[in-house]
Amino acid sequence: MSESELDHLSSELDLILSAVARVSEVAKDDIAPTSHPLPLLNVFREDVITPSLTADEALSGAPAKEEGRFKVPQILGEEA
């Protein structure tokens, strides 16, 4: 992001954050959080194989591919 874009964004974010911080005013300890609007439980699928995509379909949107695999830039991270 450019400097001016960042400045703009951070001042906006300050504003938004102070507006949304109000939620803690009413979030008392004895209130259970709702992570999900529905009281559903135990939704499972059976262990049955269903058709996969073909490799061509799977790779159809890949920005780059090679030998049936997704080609990605060098990964800097844990040695796998």
Place this chain on the structure above:
Amino acid sequence: MIRKSANEMAASLASGEVTSVELTKAHFARIEEVDVKVRAFLHLDTEGALASASVIDERRKKGEELPPLAGVPLALKDVLVQKNVPTTCGSKILQGWRPPYDATVVKNLKKNGVVILGKTNMDEFAMGSSTENSAFHPTHNPWDLTRIPGGSGGGSSAAISSFEAPLAIGTDTGGSIRQPAAVTGTVGVKPTYGGVSRYGLVAFSSSLDQAGPCARTVLDAALLHEAIAGHDEKDSTSIDAPVPKVVEAARRGDVKGVRIGVIKELQGEGYQAGVLERFQESLDILSGLGAEIVEVSCPSFDYALPAYYLIAPSECSSNLARFDAMRFGLRVGEGSAEEVMNATREAGFGREVKRRIILGTYALSSGYYDAYYGSAQKVRTLIKNDFEKAFLSADVLVSPTAPTTAFKIGEKSDDPLAMYLNDIATIPVNLAGICAISIPSGLAKEDSLPAGFQVMAPAMADDRLYNVGAALERELLAKWSKPLLDFAPELA
């Protein structure tokens, strides 16, 4: 023909008065004519639409029994994936992506023989209330081309209000079906969370998103609702229960003895006088039809907007992490995978999306989680409780859909907080997972622009929305003596 309702088009198709190919071509002609001004579509699938229209015509010719909406055209919000048809979510990051699969909603539409004309414009990743956040172009309100058509589903609402399509699919995370319906003088329904499958709906905020119908009449919306709703085993959050009898309710429209609760907190300050006037008029009509009007209070709604602007960005920060330039979509930049990802997201996401990702990342980070995301979830509980209490004294609850009529393009784009206020009356419904409809309540006197009347019902009582909506619609139509959209300026 294109000004008819979807239900009337279906009847004309059934009687052989018109073929689906003719009907589809008529709509493409209309699009050709007016979309340069409205700009509702991002992509037209002319070939695919005509092919499926001719399949329907063939089947009808053979005397096959066809579903009610078979052969009727529809515009699809570009947030739902359709196999081999470009899906962008209004974002550059997905430009050129053709998904290898159909959303369940799309499958259901195809199964019902609905002809998909193309993909409609939207705020990028459904974040916005004006469709100005589309990476491609804004969409214009047919009532006044200098104004916004609502958002995020402004493409869908503009398409049906400009007669480019009789039906459209929208998605509603905080009001993205209902607010566009309100400001374009059309009907929009956010079904109960879990009523319509989310499989193939590119997620903005998973616990709030819900696809639903956009139409010009309550009955049309009900027909579309019935076509797309129902349990889907590919969506764990889908409700395994029969679809509420929405079409039957839309045909009934009888509010005698129905208790209608007016939410005290969703009117007054911040609401345009003309919008409130239309709201009161609708209430009087319902009362005249034998409904019982009561006032209810939902004090926690005061905190709905802040809670929403924590929950939705938090979930979106995680949902949008997959747009990383590795497997699909845009890839720009050089260097390591991480550098390419960063460069791509920098180039591919617009300002509002970045703003929300940063906000959500912050709200979920350790040390801030309890104060922000955790507290917001507690507010959600309070809002649910308020609704539950209110529904003890009322069968449905009502409010204006949006506090104002359509504003000017560019008017609020530099003030996110003012923009967020558009959703003040629609957000509580998403947080509680219940259902709501917006129907046109007439034109506000100040600007002669449409206002919306919102009806809310408990989870899986979607039929109540259609019952109340149909009654009000019938009376208003009689009062206006012609459909509201006939008051809109000619575009062609």
Place this chain on the structure above:
Amino acid sequence: MAMKYDQVVSAFDPVLGLEVHVELGTKSKMFCGCATLFGAEPNTQVCPVCLGLPGSLPVVNRKAIEYTIAIGLALNCSIAPYSRFARKNYFYPDMPKNFQTSQYDEPICKNGYLDLEVETEDGIKEFRVDIERVHMEEDTGKSLHVGGATGRIHGADYSLLDYNRAGIPLVEIVTKTIEGTGKYAPLVAKAYVKELRDILRSLGVSDVKMEQGSLRCDANVSLRPMGEKKLGTRSETKNVNSLRSVERAVRAEMIRHAGILETGGKVKQETRHFHENTGETTAGRSKEQAEDYRYFQEPDLIPIAPADSWIDEIRKNLPERPSERRKRLQSAWSVPDKEMAAMVNADVLDLVAETVELGADPTKARGWWLGEIARIANENEKWAGELPISPVNVKELIDLINAGELTDKLARQVVEGVINGEGSPKEVVAQRGFKVVSDDTALMEAIERAITTQPDVADKVRNGHIPAAGALIGAVMKDTKGQADAAKVRSLLLKHLGQSE
């Protein structure tokens, strides 16, 4: 200057923590219906869900939950009446959604333990390892690093990704801190992973192949001075992929930490990698700051609240505990402790048991699995169970010997033949033309020929010098191309020369 191991354990008290990841053996993936077969063509077992394509949604595999509950029960855990999935957010190209669907503060199973009998130089010692939690998550894809000098990730030009493995159900089993093991720490670590592996195998929930990565162990090691209560700084050695390596990695880390602490240095909290060839660990890429995973409940999934009846059903179907089974088999077969330990160490107990179940004599079955077959396995650096010879084959082999149709020597060649893929023991016998020469006339003719060629040796035997018979027997065996029963040749020969044993 590295300390010697006994110096390390006299100065420091080691504390361990072990995290074992197990790929479950479900037919389909954790959240979608893609197959889980090992070795398929790249990206042919993927779909919108496990590729993390926009719009896709997960649905939990019931079998994976059942397996996880079974693991929890076998490890004496309590099963949570309510548990949820959470998103662990971080960027890595092998993880399609850039968050791993895992469990955070609400795992399915909690607070268990596993009792171990550890074979040490001081005899068998008992240890109890407390289990903190057993939770569910999903595996990642596999990357192939291309270019660069070493083919490793560092210096690679780019990577190629195959997502067939992405989304395979993983269970993570995390111990509490393991204290009080002293000098036995490396042995305890190994014994724990081994016992766990045996339990998982007996449950049938995973193929537990460490070499294919379906069971992987991360070992946390820290040292504190003797008598100190406060824990030292730990290192985490990742993806140790054999039992022997578990022991070696823990030992190597103990020695490394001690070397640092001894000279007043500070152990860095970091990830390390164990190298089988050198027996040492090296540091992983250290991150400037600890990663904040921003865990939150997965909104696309529904909480799990297993009914008591379901848990009872799973409990009822749990197999016999491997430790109890070992005791039962040992007494049923009357095997001495040492032999039993040998079978356990070579990991052939199940194979012997299966052979015995087919009707073979336990001692003979054990002899083959621990003898010739184990030898060939060692030669190929494999485990006996991986060789293409089955308990059915071994039973058939023993039957052939019992019927006098094979000698021990020939039988060893048959084993080789079976492992070479020449067919069942009977087929190998037929193809290689093995036939035990038991016809006395034929043998006597061969004995006569041997005596004729070596008359002086024959005389020695006649004069009572029995050991000299060996040369004659050898000649007979050579003459009959090894197809004679050596014992029989010996008795016939001695009798012919007027001698007896």
